[in-house]
Amino acid sequence: MNLCKNLLIGLTLSLLSLGTFAGDSSSGCGLGWAVFKDTSLVSSALRATTNAFFLNTIAMTSGTSGCAKHSIVKNDKKSLHFMDANKHQLMTEMALGNGEYVSALSQLMGCEEVAFTQNMRENFQNVFVREDMPARELVNRVQMQIISNKELAASCGLI
Amino acid sequence: MQAASLYTGLPQKEKNRWQKLLHFDGERSRIDERAFFVDPNGLTDPLKELEKFVELYTSGSTKKWGRLNLSLACAYPARVKFLKDNNLVKNNQKEDCPDFNNWLTEVNPEGLSVIFSTAYPNNPGSMFGHTFLRFHKKDGKNDLLDYGANYAAFTNEADIGIVYAFKGIFGGYRGYFDLAPYYLKVNEYNHGENRDLIEYELNLRPEQVSNILMHLWELYQGASFDYFFTYENCSFHLAELLNVALDEPLFAPKRWYYLPADLIHALYKQENLVKSIKDRPSQMRKVNSQMSQLSGEQQHLVMKSFKKKDISLLKNMAEEKALIALLNLEKYEEKEKFSTENKKLLRDLLEKVAGDKNWVKTQEIVVPFKNRPHLAHDSQKISLGGGKLDGSEVLNFSYQSGYHDLIARDLGLESFSQFKFITGDIMYRPNDKKIQLNEFTFIDVASLHPWRAYNHQLSWKAGLRVESFLERSDCRNCLRTLAEGKLGLSVGNKNLITSLFFGVVEEFSSQYKDKLKHHLAYEGIFGVKFKKMKLLASMEGRHDLSHIKKRTRHFLNLGGNYSLKRNYEIRLLSRYVYQGTSLELGGQSHSLNLGYYF
Incomplete structure (x- = not known):
């Protein structure tokens, strides 16, 4: 399979590797869809671009309306997006007890890195309870671990 | 004051800056959408664009711009900064651009x-x-x-x-x-x-x-x-x-x-x-690094654990780390097709590791990495040199439009790889004062990728070129067009490689009775590299399918390349052709060339 792929790419296509957008893989939400409603190629391109642009920048800064502006809630969207994109790396690093992904998540959740990383390792089986888990559930479980540990919660500003 | 005169008064550096903001390239902007420009002629006239921009800005135009329907100042903050930096507009005007500011x-x-x-x-x-x-x-x-x-x-x-x-x-x-x-x-x-x-x-x-x-x-x-x-x-x-x-x-x-x-x-x-x-480093490089720290027996154990989906076979942390790296590689390569079995294997292993109180935390694996692209040679090359063709002296000149061949120094590039295109090699024969085309390559790609127990990738070669008949001293200007495709297996590492290829070679020439000849081909390549030097030897056999026993030719290529600097090299090449099953020498050429990349 790899061979066929490599041959194909090697001989024709990736010789012409354009660095393409990976299609419009957005979930259909976000400002991109609201701004460009029709489905032409160009608008699709713009939608992919605006989603990339806004879901991850402006939308992330807009806070969560109706929720208390607690640090962990304010950062929930970012944590969720990060978890969704990096579940696999996070699972590995949480088990190993170090790494830049778990460090980034602790930062997004406003937690002290060492305490967060140690807690996640100790409670690995309570967070990653199954092989395939949606990001929302994982974030909830991480938050539960934080809340259930007073010292960690304090370091995350959750008291 | 008119913007035109203001523009004329700008220092050249600032005129250039305005043109860069418009992506202006001599006669027009590279940007193809007219909506990017505020003046109807802005696409081709930076002066008019400036004039109109200043006019709209100073008049407080409420027209909306861009995909997000923003005011002029909010849609074009870099242009406004340009105006202010050059005192083309009042500097104290504050813009209220929440979208841009949030971003x-x-x-x-x-x-x-x-x-x-x-x-x-x-x-x-x-x-x-x-x-x-x-x-x-x-x-x-x-x-x-x-x-x-x-x-x-x-x-x-x-x-x-x-x-x-x-x-x-x-x-x-x-x-x-x-x-x-x-x-x-x-x-x-x-x-x-x-x-x-x-x-x-x-x-x-x-x-x-x-x-x-x-x-x-x-x-x-x-x-x-x-x-x-x-x-x-x-x-x-x-x-x-x-x-x-x-x-x-x-x-x-x-x-x-x-x-x-x-x-x-x-x-x-x-x-x-x-x-x-x-x-x-890529995951593959991490896996290579982890595996290289294990003995052959340990590597075998890791692979066995991977195949049998049994983590109890692993005896220590180094092996566990290697399997984690391997499973991560598999996950990244297979993506959504990453099997349920492997998902379970990885999770079980990680749970075991997380619960292991003796596990020694280590920082991210440090992977030695010297192959940085700024160290690579430039992509075009000219070469000059001299040598002998069947005993007669010749002068060589070649031009390579791009990019890299197997024998060139590959620092900053994939080891033992080739991506050569639009390359011509001509020869001058002082004896009869004739010039001949030695070789012209349209494209020639080769990847000698080492086979590994945990990474089953084949090596391959493909190309299209025109070459002279080295075996025909009576017809020095005779040419054949050649297309090849070969698959093979390589063993070795980034400094030493041995490859064996099998494939087909199609030759087209007016010298052939039927114009076209089909060949089964094999090729063995051995390469070794030192700090500044690379040596390469290859033997290729081409068997004409119409007379597979009689019409057989073997081509032996020997080469050495010494890098003087990043963009300079000295190259010694020898090529021999042997005909028939008795391997009778049909021709030979030798050359010593100085190459310069630019």
Whole structure:
């Protein structure tokens, strides 16, 4: 399979590797869809671009309306997006007890890195309870671990 | 005062700055959308564009601009800054641009890196790789949480390969800039495509970084470009974006293609522009590093554990780490097809590791990495030299349009790889004062990728070229066109390689009775490299299918290449052809050449 792929790419296509957008893989939400409603190629391109642009920048800064502006809630969207994109790396690093992904998540959740990383390792089986888990559930479980540990919660500003 | 006269009064540097903001290229802007310009003639006339922009700004025009329907000042913050920096408008006017300000606050940059994504493994053709940017967050503690800017073509997924190639070459796609969290870029290139990322941090003032970001916002409002794979590609437009903030524009070679490596080389042509370099090794490189720390027996055990889905076979932490790395590689390669069994295996192993009190925490695996693209030779080459053709003296001249051949120094490039195109080699024979074409290569690609127990990839060669008949001393100007495709197996490492290939070679020549000859072919290659020297030997057998016993030829190639500097080399080449099963010597040539890359 790899061979066929490599041959194909090697001989024709990736010789012409354009660095393409990976299609419009957005979930259909976000400002991109609201701004460009029709489905032409160009608008699709713009939608992919605006989603990339806004879901991850402006939308992330807009806070969560109706929720208390607690640090962990304010950062929930970012944590969720990060978890969704990096579940696999996070699972590995949480088990190993170090790494830049778990460090980034602790930062997004406003937690002290060492305490967060140690807690996640100790409670690995309570967070990653199954092989395939949606990001929302994982974030909830991480938050539960934080809340259930007073010292960690304090370091995350959750008291 | 009229903007025209103001423009005339601007120093050349500022005139250039305005033109860069419009992506003006001699006669017109490279931006193809008229909506990006405020004047109907702005696409071709930067002066008129300035005049109209000043007029609209000073009159307090309420017209909305760009994709987000913003005021002039909010849609074009870099242009407004230009006006204010040059006192073309009052400097005290405050703009109220919440969208732009929120966006700027989120990206919050104080530094910038140019990221080079290396070739796909086992695919030298992807040396036309990719570059993008990372904006460093102010006080940022984690690179992953920075933002990355990318220029890419928006392609139609329904386009089949040939359509994709055609459109890519001839500007059939639109190119756009986008901005996304850097971790998405790392996922896409570093994990998803298994490519090393080399990050060149630039020595820029925060104001310069801010100017780039402001202009990126402007481009986002309404700019797209025709995407040309060969020249106006991701790296070219990234260079144009950087030029907005640089005093001197980055060097762009005047040839028909622009490579990502050209952008990296251009960074080094400016004094002190590169501040530091960081590497982000691919998962494959991490696996290689982990495995290389294990004995053969341990590697076997890791593979057995992987195949039997049994972690109890592993005896220590090093083996467990290797299996984790291997499973991660499998996950990145298989993506959604990563099997349930492997998912369970990985989770079980990680749970075991997480619960192991004796587990020694280690930092991220340090993977030695010297293959940085700025160390690679440039891509065009001319060679001059002399030698002998069947005992007679000859002079050689060759020109290589691009990019790299097997025997050239491969520092900064994939080891033992070849991606050669549009290369001509001619010979002058002083004896009869004749010039002959020795070889002309349209394209020649080779990847001698070592086979590993945990990475079953074959090596391959493919090419199309014209070559002279070395075996025909009576017909020095006789030529044959040759197409080859071979698959093989390589063993070795980045310094030593042995490969064996099998495949087909098609030859076309007016010298052949039926014009076309079909061959079964095999080829053995042995290569070794030292710090500055590389030695290569190959033996190729071609068996004419119409007379497989009688019409057999073997070609022996011996070569040595010594690098004097990054762009200079001395090369010694010998080629012998043997005919028939008795291997009767049919011809030979030897040459010593001095090559210069530029």
